Amino acid sequence: MAQATAANGQIRALAVANTNIVNEVCQRHQMWPVAAAALGRTTAAAAMLGAMQKDKERVTVQIIGDGPLEQIIADADGEGNLRGYVHNPHVDVPHTANKKLNVKAAIGEGHLWVIRDLGLGEPYRGGVPLVSGEIAEDFASYFARSEQTPSVVALGVLVGVDYQVRAAGGLILQLMPGASEGLAIMLEHMVKDLRPISSLIDTGSTPEDIIAEAIGELQPKYLHQLPLRFRCSCSRQRCESALIALGAEELDEMIKEQGEAELTCRFCQERYLFTKEELMALQARIRQDSTQDQ
Ligand SMILES: [Zn+2]
Numbered sequence: 001m002a003q004a005t006a007a008n009g010q011i012r013a014l015a016v017a018n019t020n021i022v023n024e025v026c027q028r029h030q031m032w033p034v035a036a037a038a039l040g041r042t043t044a045a046a047a048m049l050g051a052m053q054k055d056k057e058r059v060t061v062q063i064i065g066d067g068p069l070e071q072i073i074a075d076a077d078g079e080g081n082l083r084g085y086v087h088n089p090h091v092d093v094p095h096t097a098n099k100k101l102n103v104k105a106a107i108g109e110g111h112l113w114v115i116r117d118l119g120l121g122e123p124y125r126g127g128v129p130l131v132s133g134e135i136a137e138d139f140a141s142y143f144a145r146s147e148q149t150p151s152v153v154a155l156g157v158l159v160g161v162d163y164q165v166r167a168a169g170g171l172i173l174q175l176m177p178g179a180s181e182g183l184a185i186m187l188e189h190m191v192k193d194l195r196p197i198s199s200l201i202d203t204g205s206t207p208e209d210i211i212a213e214a215i216g217e218l219q220p221k222y223l224h225q226l227p228l229r230f231r232c233s234c235s236r237q238r239c240e241s242a243l244i245a246l247g248a249e250e251l252d253e254m255i256k257e258q259g260e261a262e263l264t265c266r267f268c269q270e271r272y273l274f275t276k277e278e279l280m281a282l283q284a285r286i287r288q289d290s291t292q293d294q
Contacts, residue, residue, distance in 0.1 A: 001051055001080065001228055002207035004220040010179035011187070013215060014048040015207035017169040021082055021230045022157065026165060028269045031089040033159040035069060037101045040157035041135040043074040043084045044170035049114065050076030051226055060115040063138070065130065067108025068093065073267075081231040083267045101159065104133035112138045114146070136170070143174065150175045150184055152191045156198030167201035171210050190214055232268035239263045239272040240282060248286045255279050 001016040022040040025031065031039065046061045053059055060075040068091045074084030093105040113127040126146035130138050136155040143151035155170040171194075173187050194200075194214050205213065211220050243251065243261065254261050261274040274282070 001047060001226045002211055003051060003223040003226070004208075004211050005176075005223070006215050006218040006220040007179070007183060008219075010176055010183055011215065011218060012174045012176055013172070013211045013220060014051060015169070015171045015210040015214075016044050016047050016051075016228065017167075017201050017207055017210075018044050018047055018082065018228055019165055019168045019201060021228060022165045022168040024230045025084060026163070029085060029089040031086070031163075032092060033163060034093055034101045034103060034106045035086045035089045035091050036159050036163070036165055037157040038063075038069055038072050038103045038106055038135065039074070039084055039086050040165060040168035041103065041155035041170065042072045043076075043082055044155050044168060045135065045139045045153065045172070046074035046076040046084065047080070047082050047228055048170060048172050050078055050080070050082070053078045053116065057119065058117040060117070062113040062115065063107060063110065063130070063135070064113070065107035065110030065133065067106050067110075067133075069106045072107070080226045080228045081233075082228050083230060083232050085267050101157075103135060107133045107135075109133070112142055114142060139172075143172075152187050154191060154194065154197050156196050156201075158198035158202050167198045169197050169201045169207070169210070171197055171214060173215065187215070190217075232265060232270065234265040234268060234270055234272075236272055239274070243274065243279070243282055244286055248283045248290075251279050251283050251286070255283075 004013045006013055026036050042061055049059045058077045063072040068088055070087035072086045076082045091106050093102050096102045110130050111127050112130055115123050115125045117123040128142045128145050131141045132138055136153045139153045140151050143149045151172055151174045153172050158167040160166045175184055200210055255276055259276050263272045
């Protein structure tokens with residue numbers, strides 16, 4: 001991921017290539033092409049939102065629609081950790097009239113939410129109704145309406161006939177407070193003339209190249225680069241906490257009915273198995289804690 005400022009600080013630019021991460025998620029979930037496209041676009045935007053965060057704040061993007069994908073979730077932080085999933089990875093919808101993956105039809109009508117966890121208790125949550133369902137325009141609408149920051153957003157994913165993701169990435173250009181009016185119109189034109197992000201990445205462009213190709217005339221100054229990686233924060237310990245939170249009686253039923261518990265992480269598909277003995281040990285911990293409380 002690359003970041004830059006341009007036009008003497010009037011513009012902030014971010015660009016990202018997340019092809020490998022999207023491929024990893026697709027393999028873990030056996031994702032079909034239109035789901036891969038939706039996930040690739042959403043995670044690209046989430047990664048750039050994460051990079052805008054200060055410190056280690058976490059940002060979660062949630063797109064909820066009435067189409068067959070149902071929900072797309074992506075989260076990222078300021079350190080380049082990124083993960084995501086879609087509710088229904090095996091979705092197929094007819095292509096658009098110009099033979100493209102129809103992300104809009106897979107998502108349907110709905111909302112885009114951005115949840116920022118500042119680590120101060122209640123997270124900040126802002127959202128907008130979907131204006132297009134193609135995701136890039138929906139993020140532009142979010143930035144304009146929820147963060148009062150005029151932005152141009154371009155996102156793209158190229159899926160091969162073998163279901164491999166060949167390219168995924170995005171670009172966000174934002175006008176900073178005090179930017180001149182003419183600059184907004186200029187940016188729109190510059191991005192309109194830009195080749196699709198997915199074909200830029202497919203032909204070897206790096207995130208810095210994408211910024212240079214989009215706004216090279218506006219003297220971009222590059223800031224630090226942030227390498228991205230797929231990383232899930234799930235763990236056996238977190239699963240234990242979730243089981244403990246269910247309470248001793250609920251665990252009793254689990255032991256009687258299933259004799260064990262298997263928890264699957266929705267983000268990375270990692271499976272955590274708890275045997276009867278382990279569940280009984282957790283129960284003992286719950287009972288011990290509750291006697292101590294009294
Ligand atoms: Zn996980």
